[in-house]
Amino acid sequence: MEQYKGAPFGELSPHVFAVADASYRAMMNDGQSQSILVSGESGAGKTETTKLIMQYLTYVGGRAAGDERTVEQQVLESNPLLEAFGNARTVRNDNSSRFGKFVEIQFDASGRISGAAIRTYLLERSRVVQITDPERNYHCFYQLCASGKDAEKYKLGHPSHFHYLNQSKVYELDGVSNAEEYMKTRTAMDIVGISHEDQEAIFRTLAAILHLGNIEFSPGKEHDSSVLKGQKSSFHMQMAANLFMCDMNLLLATLCTRTIQTREGIIIKALDCNAAVSSRDALAKTVYARLFDWLVDKINTTVGQDLNSQIQIGVLDIYGFECFKDNRIKFPSNSPMFFD
Numbered sequence: 399m400e401q402y403k404g405a406p407f408g409e410l411s412p413h414v415f416a417v418a419d420a421s422y423r424a425m426m427n428d429g430q431s432q433s434i435l436v437s438g439e440s441g442a443g444k445t446e447t448t449k450l451i452m453q454y455l456t457y458v459g460g461r462a463a464g465d466e467r468t469v470e471q472q473v474l475e476s477n478p479l480l481e482a483f484g485n486a487r488t489v490r491n492d493n494s495s496r497f498g499k500f501v502e503i504q505f506d507a508s509g510r511i512s513g514a515a516i517r518t519y520l521l522e523r524s525r526v527v528q529i530t531d532p533e534r535n536y537h538c539f540y541q542l543c544a545s546g547k548d549a550e551k552y553k554l555g556h557p558s559h560f561h562y563l564n565q566s567k568v569y570e571l572d573g574v575s576n577a578e579e580y581m582k583t584r585t586a587m588d589i590v591g592i593s594h595e596d597q598e599a600i601f602r603t604l605a606a607i608l609h610l611g612n613i614e615f616s617p618g619k620e621h622d623s624s625v626l627k628g629q630k631s632s633f634h635m636q637m638a639a640n641l642f643m644c645d646m647n648l649l650l651a652t653l654c655t656r657t658i659q660t661r662e663g664i665i666i667k668a669l670d671c672n673a674a675v676s677s678r679d680a681l682a683k684t685v686y687a688r689l690f691d692w693l694v695d696k697i698n699t700t701v702g703q704d705l706n707s708q709i710q711i712g713v714l715d716i717y718g719f720e721c722f723k724d725n726r727i728k729f730p731s732n733s734p735m736f737f738d
């Protein structure tokens with residue numbers, strides 16, 4: 399970093415520090431905000447590159463040592479948390495980001511970092527309920543299952559017992575301990591300022607999603623209706639309702655019926671088993687996506703923005719489109735298509 403600081407662009411070997419330095423100099427010399435776009439195929443190294451850019455900007459724009467925990471430290475420290483909830487194993491990358499991230503680093507007139515904001519978008523919601531071998535769901539689920547006492551408290555066990563995780567037989571990552579990663583995620587939450595009460599609520603919600611995924615339906619007495627399938631489903635339904643802290647019958651009705659508003663009034667229509675499964679999965683995806691957004695908001699509140707900042711550098715890490723021979727999702731010809 400020392401070498402690249404202030405060196406004319408192109409003089410030293412190509413390096414991401416050279417790009418970050420050129421961007422910082424341009425911002426200081428012209429007084430204009432800059433953007434750095436990091437793009438590439440999945441696994442190309444975008445996320446790692448983004449972290450290096452942030453490290454460099456911290457190096458040139460960081461505050462003097464001795465300050466309390468700085469904005470830049472907090473932004474860097476939020477990475478493990480975002481990765482636990484937004485990254486997953488894919489065919490290409492054991493730690494693939496399944497969301498786009500725009501980090502805005504704000505500077506004061508003297509070129510010191512004064513605030514930051516993280517914006518995320520396009521989280522891959524479908525992964526919460528559907529995965530293919532040898533991919534994995536989001537890391538946080540496996541971490542929670544390996545958390546010992548906490549997993550017991552929420553009646554979780556090995557990931558192979560949960561439909562949202564056992565669609566792929568890969569539960570472990572090479573050289574990574576799920577239990578240790580769980581502790582790291584907890585520490586990252588402490589650093590970001592998430593209270594222990596909120597941490598409990600976050601993991602309770604994850605456990606509820608896993609139990610929700612194990613609820614199965616069988617045809618009810620009425621035409622095109624559905625009921626819980628057996629005792630196992632009743633148990634998971636009860637667990638999901640307890641963990642979501644809602645009424646079990648209300649949750650069941652939400653999954654097995656649809657309310658339609660007509661001119662004559664409200665009609666409650668029963669759903670068949672397939673439609674009930676779709677409702678279940680839609681609920682799981684929505685809850686997870688909102689939890690993720692809540693986490694990002696929390697990180698932003700802790701880091702703090704500088705609303706008076708006139709200049710900033712934006713770093714965009716936009717996820718790569720996987721280039722497969724066949725990159726389409728196939729749906730049975732009689733099913734509606736969902737894009738999410």
Ligand SMILES: Nc1ncnc2c1ncn2[C@@H]1O[C@H](COP(=O)(O)OP(=O)(O)OP(=O)(O)O)[C@@H](O)[C@H]1O
Pocket residue numbers: 438439440441442443444445446447490491493494495496717718
């Ligand atoms: N500069 C680097 N030095 C060493 N290893 C690297 C570097 N950049 C990336 N890697 C390796 O490549 C892997 C994939 O990198 P990264 O997660 O940054 O890719 P990505 O482009 O963000 O992928 P995705 O779009 O799937 O999120 C990393 O886990 C790491 O092992």
